[in-house]
Amino acid sequence: MLDLNLELRQGPFTLQGPLTLDQPVTGLFGPSGCGKSTLLRAIAGLARPQTGHITLNGEVLFDAQRGIHLPPHHRRVGLVFQDSQLFPHLSVEHNLLYGFKRLSPKQRRFTLAQILDLLDISHLLQRRPRHLSGGERQRVALGRTLLASPRLLLLDEPLAALDEGRKQQILPFLRRVRDELRLPMLYVSHAINEILYLTPHLAVMEQGRILGQGPFLEVIRQDHILGLARSLGLENVLQVTVSRHEPDIGCTTVHYDYHELHLPLSALPLGTPTWIALRATDVALARQPVTEITIQNQVPGRILDLRRVADRIVAEVDIGVPILAEITVKAVHDLRLAEGDTVYCLFKARAWHYLGAA
Amino acid sequence: MLDLNLELRQGPFTLQGPLTLDQPVTGLFGPSGCGKSTLLRAIAGLARPQTGHITLNGEVLFDAQRGIHLPPHHRRVGLVFQDSQLFPHLSVEHNLLYGFKRLSPKQRRFTLAQILDLLDISHLLQRRPRHLSGGERQRVALGRTLLASPRLLLLDEPLAALDEGRKQQILPFLRRVRDELRLPMLYVSHAINEILYLTPHLAVMEQGRILGQGPFLEVIRQDHILGLARSLGLENVLQVTVSRHEPDIGCTTVHYDYHELHLPLSALPLGTPTWIALRATDVALARQPVTEITIQNQVPGRILDLRRVADRIVAEVDIGVPILAEITVKAVHDLRLAEGDTVYCLFKARAWHYLGAA
Amino acid sequence: ADQITVFAAASTTNAIQDIAALYQKEKGVEVKTSFAAASALAKQIEQGAPADVFISADLKWMDYLDGKDKIVKTSRRNLMGNQLVLIAPKGKAFPVKLEKSFDLPGAFEGRWCSCVQSVPIGQYSQQALTALGWWAALEPRLAAAPDVRSALAFVERGECAVGIVYATDAKVSDKVEVLATFPSDSHSPVLYPAALVQGAKPAAKGFLEFLASSQAAAIFSRYGFTVIK
Amino acid sequence: MWSSLQLTPEELSALGLSLKVGLWCTALVAGPGILLGWLLARVQFTGKAIVDGLIHLPLVLPPVVPGYLLLLLLGKQGPLGHWLYDMWGITLVFTWQGAVVASAVMALPLMVRAVRLAVSLVEPRLEDAARTLGAGPLRVWLTITLPLAAPGILTGLVLAFARSLGEFGATVTFVGNVAGETRTLPLAIYTYTQIPGADGPALRLVIISILLALAALWLSELGSRRVERLLGK
Amino acid sequence: MWSSLQLTPEELSALGLSLKVGLWCTALVAGPGILLGWLLARVQFTGKAIVDGLIHLPLVLPPVVPGYLLLLLLGKQGPLGHWLYDMWGITLVFTWQGAVVASAVMALPLMVRAVRLAVSLVEPRLEDAARTLGAGPLRVWLTITLPLAAPGILTGLVLAFARSLGEFGATVTFVGNVAGETRTLPLAIYTYTQIPGADGPALRLVIISILLALAALWLSELGSRRVERLLGK
């Protein structure tokens, strides 16, 4: 739905590259100073690229050649700023209502009450931004943009200053926004688990360039981005389909190929293809199936590769898909593991996490 | 070294309570809006409490009764602000040198080159803050305060806007600052692993009050703070002593009571008491010791309690210390686990993380 | 060379400038001038301003300084006189008779211009109009200017149908027409007194005398002043 | 001289007139002052230097010159004055409305400068934020730029009112000194200073002026505290 | 009238004098203006309203009144003037230094207001940051508050210079109208307007004034762009 290709120079820095967002949510990931905020500003219309184009749902927002540069207020693109940018002269209430009150009731996708409740900011309504804490400011900024009901939501580290508890409250809400309102988002965060909670789709930037883009698994497997997955501890991502829910025993069963996996209970409809992820450190290997153990998932496979990485060994096991397991050197010695051996991969149900529907 | 007891009212909010920091680093943890930043401002001398006192290394910084309120510039307390507060009219270089250049060479604890290198900001020296990205600003703010060589460092979410890679670069540096320069710190963060990397000592705040303070394990086990550990996924914390390093197989062995545990290789000196932590979801239970498996740690224990929590079961197992294991209902059924049963707790070596020296 | 300072009312600017230049050329005495409203000059002299000669536009500010013993009484003399004229914008002239029988208030519409009664011309105007019996009717229609030059400007621009100014001012303006000259007995005589200020430099005396010379008189009359014999 | 604390009718009239002219001048100068101040702070256009220069002229010239220029322009025979009279029957010369115009011209540069200064200190990123929330240029201007520049607008209005209270040269040259119509406090004071020994009445008027100015300042302080509170300080 | 584009000696003298008085006035007003502006913006003290009122007086009174008060105070017989002369041999009346004092008094309120406005818009949290970095009040003031208020200081200086260029009433009342000593451009213009038919020379002087003002404005624009760059805009 969003398609762009542009070049934007500011000082010594150049932002460059094509990007196509065709997913409900795309995570934007990259080191500090790589140009994420600048990209969002360009999409919102606050920065004007020197060349290129930006198209949203077929509508041209920017086209250097044709001299088109739709002003920000005609784009209906919401931007939650990294540094909140609340209006200091307005109360929290009027900050929240700033974009909202101009909308016709039909255009409104949230009510004030909903947002207040979700973000837990009702008690702040009469305050001035100056009298808010860092996290409170961030929540109000998020609420303000949501209430403006944009057709594309650009989020610049919206939860960075929030505690775990609040994040756990807001992330599911954003997921509902994604699913129920079908509001597409571009989500900048340094916390990959936040991103993966919302989407398996990722764009990775470095030094002003978009290095790669697509499903998480594909992106991070690309040679030049490889370091990323490791540093995030999310080396294994599988696409599976939901086959069974057993609420009484808190279990959802999924399958890929002919294998079944037991996962924590989820609310995904049966038959839904979904992405799940697992850290390499959460995979154990055994010679035989293990009985009388709480580890539910034991999948046979063949060791493709054993690599020593620093003080540990990374094993790549083919269980239909390649799985990375990080194990100690001692374990490899004790079990006398070798390439080509058949092993069982053991995964605890609760070590998996859902990345969202594929 | 820092001792305070104060009450500070601002608007409807009251900050209250005693706090004693006698550790090299104390983590300050609490939900958004609970008063962390306000507390730091009071210690730095930027906010004046209505009652109480603040003492640093025996020197009275503030005493309401005696009417003492040492101005901030006489306190030599460094504060890294949540929103960086760089001076917009000065270049990055002059921001960095602002506190530094007034110090006599003897008072200086860092060189500019060191800081530039560590924070990777040499290329920004001539820039104005307005032309920096969010993370770049945060790094400069940190550098500026470090260069001012305070005798107490107050850090307000200094790494919140940074990517994982940069955090991994700066955290070890802060640990070196702690150990080599013996510069005490009060470290506010919502990322408990950042805090635990620097210290097992924690102060927990809620709604303006300091709920508890002390070693992480003790603090989070307090009834009224219990929810915290769960929300952080750090339910199991053990104090252990380092007994053996085996670099060739990438393994460090530690012991508690008469048990041994195999952990990833660490650099801790032998005999050091240290804190290690493990998520409840990372514990598997088995009826028998399991052979031919890469899981190194298999510790026998007795099931004290089996509690259904939502869709899952939390088992409390006594292995010398109580350990929480989160397992599926299905597993409990399959293994017919009951209270009083003897089971083996399986922990992957790499699932443990070090919290730091006790 | 000697140097003296002359404080002169603004309305004498052109004449005094010429005379000062001439004197300087002939006698080699440098003459500094300060032109301002007589009121301002008098106050400055009262406060000890380093003036040697004071030339006022009317008697009262000279009397004021006299009363405060700020001038050398014996040196005081009237240098020249002036006449009061009734003017109209060029091309808007109408016949006027300066007699009680004539209805001046009814002869034009709108406001007439002169100065506030506190400055001399304002006072002379009031005296003359009172003498002719028109004051009561014209007083509310007065648009006063701070000085004669501004009054003249109002008439020049047609803002006032008539104005009362000095003959000297009317003479140089090509945008007004003189309707009539007020008889000199309809108001106190328009006189420009001059005197040495207390403590004046000796050289000032010569300049004061030069002001009474025929050379000076020629200049005064060139600018329309009436020379006092 | 203090024989009576009661104001004489002339004093009352001058006071009332000064107040009226001052308030109208302030009102008149507000709109253009805000617009021009913002324009000079934010918009680049050709001829900016000229507009800037024109606005400052009344400040850099002795007041009688702008007064005289107003007379040339807005007098009965002036091009604009002619038109005003023919089209709308408006006469400015010798009327209090003219006094308003004269002091507005003199006060404009002060208003413009203050607004310009405040606007230039408004954070453009806040305007950006408003734009992404769907606000068009006009709404951004009205709801963000102007309120944030409010301290400057207030300062400008105070300066304009004060300047108007003290304005003498341009007023007397343009609209003359007509009792009850254009004789504001400064003109009344001037009248007395021309009379030897009338220091007493002049001083009374000066004191009335000062009291009026103090009252205005005091009001503006209240306003500025409100504005500061509004801005969340 | 345009027979010669060359300036006459009188014109040159008035121009030079205006420039000299303007620059000195600006310099003289800078220090107290900055100090008072900051004081009024930031410090609460008793008598603040009175200081505020006093500073504004020259603005709200017709210029001849402050001029006359200066004459009373700083004249040879005035209490302060007497002392200045006895102690330091300084005479202000009828000297260009006096003209500087007169226009400085008239310009002060403009300078103070501009600085006050800018200081009130400086983010106090930045001052807080400086304090935690070990800077005492003076250093904070010099390195943070003042530079961030620089646009206001610049605006104040421009207004002060411009006001000085146009100052007539107070100057002529306090230091008279002495060619070569106190006859600045406005006084020279006045002198010509007192001479019937001398509109031509008066107009020449007006145009010289305007050109001088434009040059000053242009310089100040350069300065303000520098300041904006300094502030990282």
Ligand SMILES: Nc1ncnc2c1ncn2[C@@H]1O[C@H](COP(=O)(O)OP(=O)(O)OP(=O)(O)O)[C@@H](O)[C@H]1O
């Ligand atoms: N100037 C003020 N006036 C009134 N209330 C204030 C003021 N500043 C902060 N508060 C309130 O005080 C409380 C504590 O604020 P503080 O900034 O210390 O929180 P915090 O713990 O740092 O939160 P965060 O993690 O979101 O930064 C908040 O509820 C906030 O709304």
Ligand SMILES: Nc1ncnc2c1ncn2[C@@H]1O[C@H](COP(=O)(O)OP(=O)(O)OP(=O)(O)O)[C@@H](O)[C@H]1O
């Ligand atoms: N106005 C500017 N002029 C020059 N360079 C700029 C300007 N604004 C940003 N930059 C530079 O552009 C690059 C991209 O900045 P941007 O804010 O987009 O980074 P980011 O990816 O959002 O980083 P962060 O995660 O730290 O917020 C940075 O190197 C920054 O220094």
Ligand code: MOO
């Ligand atoms: O400087 Mo003026 O001409 O007295 O207002």
Ligand SMILES: [Mg+2]
């Ligand atoms: Mg950014």
Ligand SMILES: [Mg+2]
């Ligand atoms: Mg905070």
